[in-house]
Amino acid sequence: MTIHFQREMDKLKRKILLLGAMVEKSVQLAAKALENRDTEMADKIIAEDSKVDELEVEVEEDCLKILALYQPVAIDLRIISAIIKINNDLERVGDEAVNIAQRVNIMARRPPVDIQFDYILMAEKVESMLKNSLDAMVRLDADLAYKVCLEDDEVDDMKNRVYDRIKEAIVRQPERVGYLINLLLVSRHLERIGDHATNIAEEVIYVIEGKIHRHAEDELKSAPV
Amino acid sequence: MTIHFQREMDKLKRKILLLGAMVEKSVQLAAKALENRDTEMADKIIAEDSKVDELEVEVEEDCLKILALYQPVAIDLRIISAIIKINNDLERVGDEAVNIAQRVNIMARRPPVDIQFDYILMAEKVESMLKNSLDAMVRLDADLAYKVCLEDDEVDDMKNRVYDRIKEAIVRQPERVGYLINLLLVSRHLERIGDHATNIAEEVIYVIEGKIHRHAEDELKSAPV
Numbered sequence: 001m002t003i004h005f006q007r008e009m010d011k012l013k014r015k016i017l018l019l020g021a022m023v024e025k026s027v028q029l030a031a032k033a034l035e036n037r038d039t040e041m042a043d044k045i046i047a048e049d050s051k052v053d054e055l056e057v058e059v060e061e062d063c064l065k066i067l068a069l070y071q072p073v074a075i076d077l078r079i080i081s082a083i084i085k086i087n088n089d090l091e092r093v094g095d096e097a098v099n100i101a102q103r104v105n106i107m108a109r110r111p112p113v114d115i116q117f118d119y120i121l122m123a124e125k126v127e128s129m130l131k132n133s134l135d136a137m138v139r140l141d142a143d144l145a146y147k148v149c150l151e152d153d154e155v156d157d158m159k160n161r162v163y164d165r166i167k168e169a170i171v172r173q174p175e176r177v178g179y180l181i182n183l184l185l186v187s188r189h190l191e192r193i194g195d196h197a198t199n200i201a202e203e204v205i206y207v208i209e210g211k212i213h214r215h216a217e218d219e220l221k222s223a224p225v
Numbered sequence: 226m227t228i229h230f231q232r233e234m235d236k237l238k239r240k241i242l243l244l245g246a247m248v249e250k251s252v253q254l255a256a257k258a259l260e261n262r263d264t265e266m267a268d269k270i271i272a273e274d275s276k277v278d279e280l281e282v283e284v285e286e287d288c289l290k291i292l293a294l295y296q297p298v299a300i301d302l303r304i305i306s307a308i309i310k311i312n313n314d315l316e317r318v319g320d321e322a323v324n325i326a327q328r329v330n331i332m333a334r335r336p337p338v339d340i341q342f343d344y345i346l347m348a349e350k351v352e353s354m355l356k357n358s359l360d361a362m363v364r365l366d367a368d369l370a371y372k373v374c375l376e377d378d379e380v381d382d383m384k385n386r387v388y389d390r391i392k393e394a395i396v397r398q399p400e401r402v403g404y405l406i407n408l409l410l411v412s413r414h415l416e417r418i419g420d421h422a423t424n425i426a427e428e429v430i431y432v433i434e435g436k437i438h439r440h441a442e443d444e445l446k447s448a449p450v
Binding site (some may be wrong): 068071073074081167170171174175177188 | 288289292293296298299302303306309310313388391392395396399400402403406409413
């Protein structure tokens, strides 16, 4: 491949990493906004999401331009095909951070509920999965990518425990059902961020090993509550 | 392009249509299983999902092979790039049908709750969106695709009404919170099917008009409850 092609590929990789860093930041801020009931920070996350959207469109158009202009094959083709999908996942991670921010805005208007559900721990877990999936992408590190896939089960366990806690809390305080359902939905948004990190990790494995990792473990997974 | 290329493209289009028909069927059956509390049907949906997974992997590998072998450009490149993403959305629609089936299995073990939430109507709505998005793809019908994008707002309204109904029901019958939360989650799974149909419709518009439709209307949308 030509030097032009390499230059375009380097530019593309820098852009997808920038997008990754942007949504990682959004998730971090969403977790902070949640912890501190900080509506100002929540509004900032919501406002900044349009930048994520713009960069996603740009990355996708770049991928198609490169495919059309240079007709890459083998590993280069696999990388671009993976970037198309990782790009999509990252944009949706940004959307989930916005969803959490919107729930923070709803919950902050009402008094907090004392509940033994460590959403901060769950947020930290999915943040670390997202970070590791992006690191695995940068370093083409299959071991780290496999680690992310395994961690997804821990997040599912956390989500199940959260569900039980919230169900109990609603029975005790049915008048706080609105607040508690919002908290339940926060846990689902966090879970989805974990899912997207897993998708990214699977794409990384696919680039490295040239085979599609998805669905291989589906049978082993239990039903969500 | 060569006659071989055309033959491969025709085969690819037939496969993605088959995948579309498969997940459309799963969604229909999931709605029926929900209506009739039919765990046998729910188990069937769950068991059949592996076929959806297999076909998704096959379609994706075909796309990459065609890209590598024929280096298509312009409209053909756009079609393949759209198929890569539609393929992904269809597989996730299948997952959401499985999620609904799993909730049916949980709910069927408990007595029903009398609630004024017409999930059958909501299921019919997203079924029709999915059908229309696939028809728009087959006929390259931009008008129909735009129609699907607009219908997504109706589904969001339905989801908001469901949320209110379920919140009220929980306050009235806090002892039925587990059942009612499962019903709430069904409405979220249905909503996501509507989202995937919208993604497919947007991809169809992109193929026809060569521009990316996504995010254009994001600002107009209100916050989810």
